Amino acid sequence: MSPDDTPPVDDGSDPRESVRTRVLVIGGGIMGSGIAAQAALAGFPVTVVDVSEELARKGAAQAARALEHAERKGALPEGAREAAVARIDAGIGLRRADGAQIVVEAATERLDLKRQIFREVESIAPPTALLASNTSSLPITSIAEALADPGRLVGIHFFNPVLQMDLVEIIPGFTTRPDITERAHDFARRLGKTVVASRDSPGFVTTRALAVLVNEAAWMLYEGVATKEDIDAAYRLGFHHPMGPFQLVDLVGIDTAVAILDVLWDGFRDSKYRVCPLLRQMVSARQLGRKSGRGFYDYPGARP
Ligand SMILES: NC(=O)c1ccc[n+]([C@@H]2O[C@H](COP(=O)([O-])OP(=O)(O)OC[C@H]3O[C@@H](n4cnc5c(N)ncnc54)[C@H](O)[C@@H]3O)[C@@H](O)[C@H]2O)c1
Numbered sequence: 001m002s003p004d005d006t007p008p009v010d011d012g013s014d015p016r017e018s019v020r021t022r023v024l025v026i027g028g029g030i031m032g033s034g035i036a037a038q039a040a041l042a043g044f045p046v047t048v049v050d051v052s053e054e055l056a057r058k059g060a061a062q063a064a065r066a067l068e069h070a071e072r073k074g075a076l077p078e079g080a081r082e083a084a085v086a087r088i089d090a091g092i093g094l095r096r097a098d099g100a101q102i103v104v105e106a107a108t109e110r111l112d113l114k115r116q117i118f119r120e121v122e123s124i125a126p127p128t129a130l131l132a133s134n135t136s137s138l139p140i141t142s143i144a145e146a147l148a149d150p151g152r153l154v155g156i157h158f159f160n161p162v163l164q165m166d167l168v169e170i171i172p173g174f175t176t177r178p179d180i181t182e183r184a185h186d187f188a189r190r191l192g193k194t195v196v197a198s199r200d201s202p203g204f205v206t207t208r209a210l211a212v213l214v215n216e217a218a219w220m221l222y223e224g225v226a227t228k229e230d231i232d233a234a235y236r237l238g239f240h241h242p243m244g245p246f247q248l249v250d251l252v253g254i255d256t257a258v259a260i261l262d263v264l265w266d267g268f269r270d271s272k273y274r275v276c277p278l279l280r281q282m283v284s285a286r287q288l289g290r291k292s293g294r295g296f297y298d299y300p301g302a303r304p
Helices: 015-020 030-041 053-072 080-086 113-124 140-144 178-190 206-221 226-238 245-252 252-268 277-284
Strands: 023-026 046-049 088-092 100-105 131-133 153-157 167-172 195-196
Touching: 015 046, 023 030, 023 226, 030 080, 030 100, 046 053, 053 080, 053 088, 100 113, 100 167, 100 277, 113 131, 131 178, 140 153, 153 178, 153 245, 167 178, 178 195, 195 206, 206 245, 206 252, 206 277, 226 245, 245 252, 252 277
Parallel strands: 023 046, 023 100, 046 088, 100 131, 131 153, 167 195
Antiparallel strands: 153 167
């Protein structure tokens, strides 16, 4: 990319700074690919890494597809897609953190894995690099515990699909330094996102709200208060939600919802986070939602 290319997100700051700031995205799945697309669109050179070359390339290809989709919808200025795609590169191994000024981890939601990733990244990335986790439920302070300097880590929680969702939740851990949190806000602004700030409380703001919404709907179904179709219609038509809670949890994954409720239960020990047994039964039966082909609804075309 030439320094004359103008990034589509104009927040009044010097676009050449983005050109110089390399972003490393760890994990090329649903979220990592979206974050890579968004950062590239804002003018950052981006590297996506995953556990294999193939998965990293898939992540970069998925980022390119997300950009194509945005272009088709008329959401991008002319030439923005090509320029963004050219800024995305795929690789393997955390060695690629060498020289990265911003590292966003979007790997599988496991505390031990995230700790191990950041322990390694800390020893490779420049000491000035911003280290961020996209975790949707794990305590930032617990992930940061693995670092020699836990003050460097902050939570930057993106939403799916990243290019379409305006919101980013920023979560400083108990130990996060204020300058690191400020840099996270600056990065999110450069990506054109609106930020809500949350303390490092279990489930932050959004994940906690989502978990309770879905769990309450499951309890109502379990108790026979109404059918799933009627509960979904009540949320859609009564509250203007774009989809009902069962449609939503089928998208998120019922296993993910249960894991989040368990994090809330562990964090608060409050009975309002008691998982509805129906959700656990569905996980045992591998009825996980869209990704397994069956959840509250059937998805015949989805991969089993
Ligand atoms: N899916 C969502 O709607 C959503 C929304 C917000 C946040 N999140 C969070 O984002 C993170 C990723 O979620 P996702 O839905 O993209 O998952 P995903 O399963 O689609 O992708 C995770 C990727 O991480 C890779 N990975 C695992 N170990 C790795 C390692 N050591 N190094 C590099 N890559 C590794 C996996 O191979 C996989 O490609 C999780 O922390 C999740 O909680 C997800």
